[in-house]
Amino acid sequence: MNTPALHTVGLVKVYQAGGGLPVHAVRGIDLQVARGEFVAIMGPSGSGKSTLVHMLGGLDVRTSGEIWIDGRRADTLNESAWAILRRQKIGFVFQFFNLVDNMTVADNVELPALLAGASPKHARERREYLLGKLKLTDKADSAPGRLSGGEQQRVALARALANQPQVLLADEPTGNLDSSNTRDVLSLLGEVHREGQTIVMVTHEARVAGLADRVVTLMDGQIIDDGVIAPTRRRKTGPGDVVELRG
Numbered sequence: 001m002n003t004p005a006l007h008t009v010g011l012v013k014v015y016q017a018g019g020g021l022p023v024h025a026v027r028g029i030d031l032q033v034a035r036g037e038f039v040a041i042m043g044p045s046g047s048g049k050s051t052l053v054h055m056l057g058g059l060d061v062r063t064s065g066e067i068w069i070d071g072r073r074a075d076t077l078n079e080s081a082w083a084i085l086r087r088q089k090i091g092f093v094f095q096f097f098n099l100v101d102n103m104t105v106a107d108n109v110e111l112p113a114l115l116a117g118a119s120p121k122h123a124r125e126r127r128e129y130l131l132g133k134l135k136l137t138d139k140a141d142s143a144p145g146r147l148s149g150g151e152q153q154r155v156a157l158a159r160a161l162a163n164q165p166q167v168l169l170a171d172e173p174t175g176n177l178d179s180s181n182t183r184d185v186l187s188l189l190g191e192v193h194r195e196g197q198t199i200v201m202v203t204h205e206a207r208v209a210g211l212a213d214r215v216v217t218l219m220d221g222q223i224i225d226d227g228v229i230a231p232t233r234r235r236k237t238g239p240g241d242v243v244e245l246r247g
């Protein structure tokens, strides 16, 4: 019951670039994320944020340490077992979204739910809900390649949420968005979070992080700060405030 949605023990990633010095991207991270918690990961460029969330989603192999997803050891899984775990439990929004271009936007969003065994009706309803929330309904029949970067990013978010995954991992999901689209994305994230969605989200923007329950700050591959956001502060920062973020 109290099993964390996700936790890591002494997680380490060392990249061994050909010929060069090894890069210690993640240096011993102990992170625990409770079910239903919304954790923002912050820190300067190069501090290991993407490396961390990629390892959490099994997209990058850890050098040492442990990863547990929903009470199950995950770092020892092989690639195909990871693929199954990911399909069942994890939604992922990358810094660079990889949509399937020979499928429509609608199919891109529905596919993960269908693969995970949802009924076609349920998958379609979920897709309609998510595309509607992200103001993409009129793009449902387009190929992703015909969309703008911000639209593609929102499709990637809809796809990641299609499954109602145990954990949503997001690497700067508002990185390419203007203030109005940022507001739509944050309002959707807030909504699914209220419904119990666990979220681990990398962001550069303090105001975006203000939506989270907790902010974990990385520096040089280590956690240098891990703080629960005071409820009073949280109440003041809603998606509506994000309009002031850019421009």
Ligand SMILES: Nc1ncnc2c1ncn2[C@@H]1O[C@H](COP(=O)(O)OP(=O)(O)OP(=O)(O)O)[C@@H](O)[C@H]1O
Residues within 6 Å of the ligand: 015, 016, 017, 023, 024, 025, 043, 044, 045, 046, 047, 048, 049, 050, 051, 052
């Ligand atoms: N495939 C790779 N091979 C070698 N080094 C890498 C690789 N990927 C990342 N790194 C290095 O690991 C460190 C952490 O990179 P990472 O992408 O995790 O940073 P980040 O915090 O996500 O930065 P940003 O905010 O710019 O996205 C950096 O020094 C980076 O150069």
Ligand SMILES: [Mg+2]
Residues within 6 Å of the ligand: 049, 050, 051, 095, 171
């Ligand atoms: Mg990154």
